[in-house]
Amino acid sequence: MGSSMTRGDIESLATDFYDLLESFKHAPFYHISFEIFLVLAVIWLVFFRKPRAIEKKLTEREKQELIDEWQPEPLVPPVDPNHPALNVRVLDGIVGKTVEIDGKKSLNFATFNFLNFVGNSRISEKAIQAVQKYGVGSCGPRGFYGTIDIHLELEERLAKFFNCEEGIIYSYGFSTIASIIPAYSKRNDILFVDEGVHYAIQKGVEASRSHVKWFKHNDIQDLERLLAEQEVLDKKNPKKARTIRRFLIIEGLYVNYGDICPLPRMVELKYKYKYRIFIDESVSFGTIGQTGRGVTEYYDIDRQKIDLISSSLEYSIGSIGGFAVGSSFVVDHQRLSAQGYCFSASLPPLLAAAAIEALNIMEEQSTPLFETIMSKSKRLHKKLLSIKGYSVMGDEISPLKHLRLANALNTIGRLEEIVQFAQTRDITITVARYLTDEHLLPEPSIRLILNVEMTDEELEFLCTVLQEALVKVTS
Amino acid sequence: MTGTLFSKADKDIEINKNNDCNDLQCEEFEETPLYAAVLTYLGYAILCLFGWLRDFLRQSNIEKKRGAVDPNASLGFVPLYQSYESFYTRNMYTRVRDIFNRPIASVPGAQFELTERMSDDYNWTYRYTGKTISAVNFGSYNYLGFAERTGQCATDAINGLKSYAVSSCGTRSEIGTQRYHIELEQLLANFLGVESSIVFGMGFATNALNLPAIASKGDLILSDEMNHVSLIIGMRISGASYQTFAHNDMNDLEAKLHAAIVHGHPRTNRPWKKIFIVVEGVYSMEGSICRLPQLIELKKKYKAYLYMDEAHSIGAMGKNGRGIVDYFNVDVNDVDILMGTFTKSFGSAGGYIAGRKSLIDHIRIHSHANTYASSMSAPIVQQIISSLRLLSSPEGEKRICQLADNTRYFRRKLVDMGFIVYGNKYSPVVPMLLYLPARVTRFNREMLRRGIAVVTVGFPATKLLEARVRFCLSAAHTRPMLDAALAAIDEVGTDIRLRYSSRHVHRRLKDL
Numbered sequence: 001m002g003s004s005m006t007r008g009d010i011e012s013l014a015t016d017f018y019d020l021l022e023s024f025k026h027a028p029f030y031h032i033s034f035e036i037f038l039v040l041a042v043i044w045l046v047f048f049r050k051p052r053a054i055e056k057k058l059t060e061r062e063k064q065e066l067i068d069e070w071q072p073e074p075l076v077p078p079v080d081p082n083h084p085a086l087n088v089r090v091l092d093g094i095v096g097k098t099v100e101i102d103g104k105k106s107l108n109f110a111t112f113n114f115l116n117f118v119g120n121s122r123i124s125e126k127a128i129q130a131v132q133k134y135g136v137g138s139c140g141p142r143g144f145y146g147t148i149d150i151h152l153e154l155e156e157r158l159a160k161f162f163n164c165e166e167g168i169i170y171s172y173g174f175s176t177i178a179s180i181i182p183a184y185s186k187r188n189d190i191l192f193v194d195e196g197v198h199y200a201i202q203k204g205v206e207a208s209r210s211h212v213k214w215f216k217h218n219d220i221q222d223l224e225r226l227l228a229e230q231e232v233l234d235k236k237n238p239k240k241a242r243t244i245r246r247f248l249i250i251e252g253l254y255v256n257y258g259d260i261c262p263l264p265r266m267v268e269l270k271y272k273y274k275y276r277i278f279i280d281e282s283v284s285f286g287t288i289g290q291t292g293r294g295v296t297e298y299y300d301i302d303r304q305k306i307d308l309i310s311s312s313l314e315y316s317i318g319s320i321g322g323f324a325v326g327s328s329f330v331v332d333h334q335r336l337s338a339q340g341y342c343f344s345a346s347l348p349p350l351l352a353a354a355a356i357e358a359l360n361i362m363e364e365q366s367t368p369l370f371e372t373i374m375s376k377s378k379r380l381h382k383k384l385l386s387i388k389g390y391s392v393m394g395d396e397i398s399p400l401k402h403l404r405l406a407n408a409l410n411t412i413g414r415l416e417e418i419v420q421f422a423q424t425r426d427i428t429i430t431v432a433r434y435l436t437d438e439h440l441l442p443e444p445s446i447r448l449i450l451n452v453e454m455t456d457e458e459l460e461f462l463c464t465v466l467q468e469a470l471v472k473v474t475s
Numbered sequence: 476m477t478g479t480l481f482s483k484a485d486k487d488i489e490i491n492k493n494n495d496c497n498d499l500q501c502e503e504f505e506e507t508p509l510y511a512a513v514l515t516y517l518g519y520a521i522l523c524l525f526g527w528l529r530d531f532l533r534q535s536n537i538e539k540k541r542g543a544v545d546p547n548a549s550l551g552f553v554p555l556y557q558s559y560e561s562f563y564t565r566n567m568y569t570r571v572r573d574i575f576n577r578p579i580a581s582v583p584g585a586q587f588e589l590t591e592r593m594s595d596d597y598n599w600t601y602r603y604t605g606k607t608i609s610a611v612n613f614g615s616y617n618y619l620g621f622a623e624r625t626g627q628c629a630t631d632a633i634n635g636l637k638s639y640a641v642s643s644c645g646t647r648s649e650i651g652t653q654r655y656h657i658e659l660e661q662l663l664a665n666f667l668g669v670e671s672s673i674v675f676g677m678g679f680a681t682n683a684l685n686l687p688a689i690a691s692k693g694d695l696i697l698s699d700e701m702n703h704v705s706l707i708i709g710m711r712i713s714g715a716s717y718q719t720f721a722h723n724d725m726n727d728l729e730a731k732l733h734a735a736i737v738h739g740h741p742r743t744n745r746p747w748k749k750i751f752i753v754v755e756g757v758y759s760m761e762g763s764i765c766r767l768p769q770l771i772e773l774k775k776k777y778k779a780y781l782y783m784d785e786a787h788s789i790g791a792m793g794k795n796g797r798g799i800v801d802y803f804n805v806d807v808n809d810v811d812i813l814m815g816t817f818t819k820s821f822g823s824a825g826g827y828i829a830g831r832k833s834l835i836d837h838i839r840i841h842s843h844a845n846t847y848a849s850s851m852s853a854p855i856v857q858q859i860i861s862s863l864r865l866l867s868s869p870e871g872e873k874r875i876c877q878l879a880d881n882t883r884y885f886r887r888k889l890v891d892m893g894f895i896v897y898g899n900k901y902s903p904v905v906p907m908l909l910y911l912p913a914r915v916t917r918f919n920r921e922m923l924r925r926g927i928a929v930v931t932v933g934f935p936a937t938k939l940l941e942a943r944v945r946f947c948l949s950a951a952h953t954r955p956m957l958d959a960a961l962a963a964i965d966e967v968g969t970d971i972r973l974r975y976s977s978r979h980v981h982r983r984l985k986d987l
Contacts, residue, residue: 063737070736072749072778075811076689076837085648085840092654095643099650111645119640127641127854128633135582135624136632136858137823139615144930146615147578149590165543171824172677174684174848184555199847203684207712245553274552304546314849320642320676329543333556335576336564343704344679345616345818350632350854354641430649433846 084416084433089423094119097451099428106426107458109448114287114373114399115362116453117318123357130353138346142335146346154352155323157359162293163303164325168334171347173312176322177280178204179340180310181249183333184278185210189245192226192275194218195440198255201280202439205249214439217257220265223248227273246275252284252295256432256442258394258401260288263299267306276307286316287399292362292370316362319355321347373399373452376459380450383463389470399450402432403466404443409474412444418469419446425465499803502723502763502899507940508975511910515940518912526566541599542569567912572598574919574931580607582624583615585951589928610923611956613946614930618791618903619874620951621822621862628822628861635857642852648839651850659856662863663827667797668807671836672829675844676851678786678816679705681826684848687713688841689782689812689834690751695735697728697779698753701761706753706784715751716740722761725769728752732777750779756788756799756815760937760945762898762906764788767799771809782812790820791903796866796875802901823858825851874950878903881948881957888961893974893981897943905946907964907973914971915942921970925963 024032058066079086092100096119099108117123130150140146151169159167170176181204185191189210193201196217205212213230215222234241248270250261261279270277281294289297294311296303303309308331310324324331334341362369374397381396384403394401404410415431422429432447448462532538542565545555573594581588588607594600615622623629635655645651656674664672675681686709690696694715698706701722710717718735721727732750739746752774754765765783774781785798793801798815800807807813813829828838839845865871882903889896895908909915912933919931933942946960965984968974974981 058737063733067733067736067777070746070778072747072780075749075780075831076834079833079836079840081836083840085845086836088648088652089650090652090654090657091643091650093638094640095645095650095653096640108650110650111643113644118642118644124636124640127636131629131632131636131854132624133582135584135622135629135822136854137583137622137818137821139583139617139622139818139822143575144614145577145579145583145587145589145612145928147576148583149578149580152578172680172848174844175677175680178683199843203712203843207708242553245555271550274550276547276552276555307547314642314644318640318642318644320849320852327543327546329545330555332543336568339704339708340679344677345816345824348824348852348855350636351641351852428650433646433648435841435843435846 084431089428097453101423101428104426106423106428107454107462108428108451109462110428110430112283112315112400112449113318113451114316114449115318115358115369116451117316117358117361120318120358120361122361123318123354126357127350127354130350134349136350137348140346141342141344142346143342148346148349148352150349150352150356151346154356154359157356158323159325161359161363162309162325164309164331165328166331167323167325168331168338168341169313169347169352170322170324170338170340171320171344172340173282173314173320173322174200175340175344176312176324177201177282177310178207179338180278180308180324180334181205181247182208182339183337184276184330185245185247188243189247190230191247191249192223193249194251194254194261196254196257196442197249197251197280197439198282199435199438201249201251217254217440218259218262220262223266224269227269227275231273246273248275248277250277250279252279252281253288253395253398253400255283255400256402258398260284260295260298260395260398263295263301267301270305277305278308278310279306280310282310282312282315282322283398283400285311286362287370287373288397290370291366292316313351313355317355317358319351319358321351321355369452373450376452376454377450379456380448380459380462383459384448384466387463387467387470389474390466393445399452401448401450402442402445403448404445405470405473410444414473415444415446417473418466421469421472422465425468427462427465499901500764500766500899504761504763504897505895505976505978507908507910508977511975512940515910515912515942519934519939522567522912526562529566530562541596569598571912571916573601574916577928583612583617583622584624585612585617585620585949585953585956586610587612587615587928589923608923608926610926610928611952611960612928613948613960614928615949616787616819616947617822617949617951618787618820618878618947619796619822619862619866619871620877620949621820621858621865622951623822627865628858631861632854632858635853639853641854643850645850646847647845647850653850653853655853655856655860656850659860660827662860664829666863666867667800667813667829669813669829669831671832671834672827673835673838673842673845674817674825674827674851674856675842676825676848676855677844678818678824678826680844680848681814681816681828682706682784683708683712684843685814685828685838686710686782687843688838689713690715690749693748694751695747695749696751696753697731697735699723699755699758699765701758702753702755703759703784703786706755710753722758723763723766725766725773728770729773729777732773732779736777750777751782752779753782754784756783756785757792757899757902757904759787759904760906760932760943762896762902762904762945764792764799764802764899764902767803767805767810771805774809774811780811781809782814783810785813785815786826787819787904789815790866791878792901794875796820796871817855817859821859821862823855823862825855825859878948878950881950881952884954885946885948885957885961888984888987889964890976890979891982891987892961892965892968892984893976893979894964894968895975903948905948906943907946908941908943908975909973910940910942910975912942914973915944917971918944918967918973921967922963925966927960927963 155167185208308326313321592601682705692714696717
């Protein structure tokens with residue numbers, strides 16, 4: 001009965017409300033503004049105030065305490081005194097076909113002296129003449145009076161040898177490819193790199209800061225898969241795709257594996273997927289091909305289709321340094337952008353003179369020399385395969401082979417024992433050394449390198465010693 | 476007034492205050508005069524304008540396109556170079572290309588022969604006339620005059636060639652370590668007064684390939700802003716974080732050290748594992764010397780490690796030629812990692828790192844160069860061994876004194892004539908400021924016409940405003956050679972108005 005409001009109630013309600021409004025009209029101004037301010041303050045507090053972060057301001061004393069307490073790690077971690085790098089064999093005399101260690105001469109199957117140019121009298125003579133004309137050092141980078149006429153001659157000769165427009169030389173083999181890659185490939189670009197490339201290429205790729213797509217070693221299908229994936233991405237964003245450069249980085253003959261890259265198919269794919277090919281022919285220069293011109297000659301591919309061939313003067317040529325050849329358009333860029341070229345002292349003239357003479361000998365002896373090295377490599381390969389207990393990795397015509405113990409016995413310890421045993425029998429071989437941060441650390445192996453002047457008897461002797469070593473190690 | 480003009484001046488006054496007039500650290504970096512700055516910017520602007528005009532003419536086929544063309548251009552490949560990269564090469568660098576990369580035909584000693592080359596098409600191509608130009612060499616790094624083709628060092632190098640051939644074709648960690656490598660390392664360690672050292676075939680690679688072996692992720696590297704490219708590449712590859720501090724500014728360095736330890740890594744706030752300070756002994760573009768005593772103080776206070784690159788200072792500084800440590804007479808064991816090169820003062824090639832045996836052993840195991848790069852060539856090593864032995868003999872002392880003498884004389888005369896010369900009073904690297912790009916090229920060509928070969932550098936090797944000529948003095952420079960050079964500088968400097976200094980009176984050479 002009390003729920004319904006009577007007319008009287010409504011009237012009194014209205015009157016109260018009217019009185020409220022009247023009181024507002026009569027209230028002092030400061031009262032009203034204060035009320036409005038309170039209402040606004042409540043609204044702000046509820047809806048808009050963000051919690052204030054407690055500021056971590058340290059006092060001077062606290063900072064000093066932090067500085068006093070901080071202990072850095074020691075400069076270097078403790079070092080294992082038995083590490084092989086600290087216990088290397090010290091050589092005396094010329095390191096040619098034979099090497100002298102502790103007064104004893106042994107056959108050398110460990111250094112990259114493929115064409116036996118180390119100790120060649122013609123080369124040494126030319127180097128001596130260069131010292132008598134130019135002194136030893138070049139005393140400056142290429143831009144500041146470090147360019148000597150003999151450098152220009154060597155660059156021309158190398159370009160002519162490869163039938164390319166221009167050549168450029170570097171003063172260190174490692175820095176050659178490691179400076180070349182970052183000169184062309186920048187942050188936005190894509191590099192398709194074989195997983196088995198050697199360390200200098202890996203560092204070049206890292207220094208470029210580009211996107212890297214590794215494909216399985218010598219696996220064309222894997223490369224095609226990556227290329228197709230990239231094509232799909234390109235179709236989604238064609239505008240961006242027009243600004244991304246693509247490069248394929250491979251080696252002619254892989255130092256870590258001894259096998260040759262499948263170049264013809266890669267050149268075909270180049271024109272389909274529009275990438276540029278940079279090939280590192282450090283080992284294949286002077287060892288593969290009828291006249292030693294590398295894998296392009298081996299596969300009979302037009303060198304104009306390869307954008308850049310880089311190589312080292314430290315292997316077949318028997319000097320120091322590196323070089324690159326290609327079209328002028330590509331090579332000339334390095335003269336201003338390759339860090340290892342612009343900011344480093346140039347190659348000492350005597351080393352350039354040695355390289356020119358080595359190139360002369362290569363051109364004079366030509367086909368007979370390279371047919372010899374390829375046939376000897378094949379013979380060595382056959383002989384090694386016949387020793388039960390070893391597995392041999394590498395192409396049969398490659399003068400660089402990796403030898404491993406078969407049947408899961410392959411450990412560094414056993415391989416080192418084999419090497420030590422061989423040394424007592426006057427054969428110098430070496431376990432291939434790598435740093436632990438390689439992209440794909442190869443299995444432990446002995447890296448055997450054939451010198452073109454090894455006779456058949458000497459190769460036979462090598463195999464005999466390896467056989468004996470195997471017996472000793474596995475017994 | 477632009478901000479840069481004043482900040483240089485302020486820093487200058489502060490440096491002088493810091494010195495307590497310590498003579499060994501007396502350096503001057505006079506501020507750029509306003510009119511030179513304005514004219515330089517104007518010069519570059521005009522060059523850009525003409526560059527755009529010429530590019531436009533080339534695009535519309537009014538002018539013939541020179542330079543090489545991409546063989547893959549029409550096949551749908553992405554262009555190999557950015558268009559702005561090659562803008563600079565086509566329109567600015569090519570105009571003045573003849574002052575760089577000059578080939579020589581003799582030993583790079585104090586007097587040498589340049590091969591003459593002519594261009595009929597404004598430096599796009601060259602032809603060699605077959606003649607040579609004789610000139611005094613102020614460009615090669617030959618501080619102690621060991622770039623010689625006769626004499627004890629050359630004879631020893633030739634004997635080295637006969638005994639050991641050119642190369643060993645092997646790496647140091649496998650089959651490639653020869654007895655002379657060990658001899659050199661011991662000799663060098665004794666010379667520097669440290670426990671042990673290790674040598675490499677290339678100076679650039681010594682920094683780039685060994686910093687990653689020493690520093691790694693989780694470390695902090697504080698490097699001077701003027702450090703060489705090889706140090707920066709090494710720092711990048713190492714994976715460590717790096718920050719730069721203002722050139723030779725110990726207050727900035729201290730502030731950064733302080734902040735680094737207190738706050739740790741900027742994002743995670745984790746403490747740093749190690750902190751390195753990387754400096755050079757003598758900076759090759761500025762001519763300044765690092766403040767070693769203050770650096771050692773700071774490093775001890777904040778427990779950081781000091782890496783000093785003595786490429787230009789080993790052999791050239793100090794009364795015994797032992798570098799900056801010798802120059803300031805401090806304890807060599809206070810510098811944790813000493814690095815240097817053999818190219819400059821020893822007339823050879825290659826680099827080294829020296830320090831405690833534990834450090835060197837660690838580098839032997841982890842260095843990229845030790846494991847993958849060919850070992851040093853015999854005649855190169857022999858040249859270094861011979862020059863090191865010579866340095867410790869009276870002949871060597873004579874050369875060191877001669878270099879110091881030449882430095883003092885040359886710098887004094889240049890400053891008295893009213894040119895702006897940067898750097899430390901005793902550094903054999905003498906940069907003289909030219910500012911305008913046109914004056915830089917004109918100076919270079921005019922000096923060559925008078926038989927003096929100099930090295931001029933501009934942007935991007937230096938800041939845009941501060942193009943300069945850099946004289947590298949040598950112990951092989953005789954007083955008549957220096958006088959001939961000063962006379963030529965006086966003449967050319969008057970001709971093209973290079974006397975910018977407002978601190979020193981402008982005078983002619985004959986009035987000194």
